[in-house]
Amino acid sequence: MPEQLTRHPEVTIQVLRSAGARCGEGAPQQILKTCPRERFCQLPGGEICVYGLDSAAAMTQITHADWQALGPLAGARQADAPSMAVVAAAVAGLLAGVLLAALLARWRHGRWRQ
Structure with missing residues (x-):
């Protein structure tokens, strides 16, 4: 049983x-x-x-x-x-990458100096 x-x-x-x-x-x-x-x-x-x-x-x-x-x-x-620390780090890295890409694009198009 x-x-x-x-x-x-x-x-x-x-x-x-x-x-x-x-x-x-x-x-x-x-x-x-x-x-x-x-x-x-x-x-x-x-x-x-x-x-x-x-x-x-x-x-x-x-x-x-x-x-x-x-x-x-x-x-x-x-x-x-995945632990919450790994997820948070991945999200922070993604956001930092997007911000850096936006700043670089703005600088390349000459809008940074205006």
Whole structure:
């Protein structure tokens, strides 16, 4: 039976209840015995334990090696997004280039001396 990890466990449990799952009602836990009762859902086809990010370390089906394998993905996602400092520098450089080009064009056409 699966353990589920979500940022919004309460919403996930609400959705499971709307589909007929019995969640947090003290249903007998035949397979997911270590699942906290308030996060345990029983459906006709099996059991689900819904974990939030704050309780992810208590999951039994994800190993330490699994968590480590996710590390580069999280780092890559952050590395792909430019920081605000880089964006600000690019905009400032663009504006400086436009201003310099306008001044140079004015000087070349002799309007600078007037």
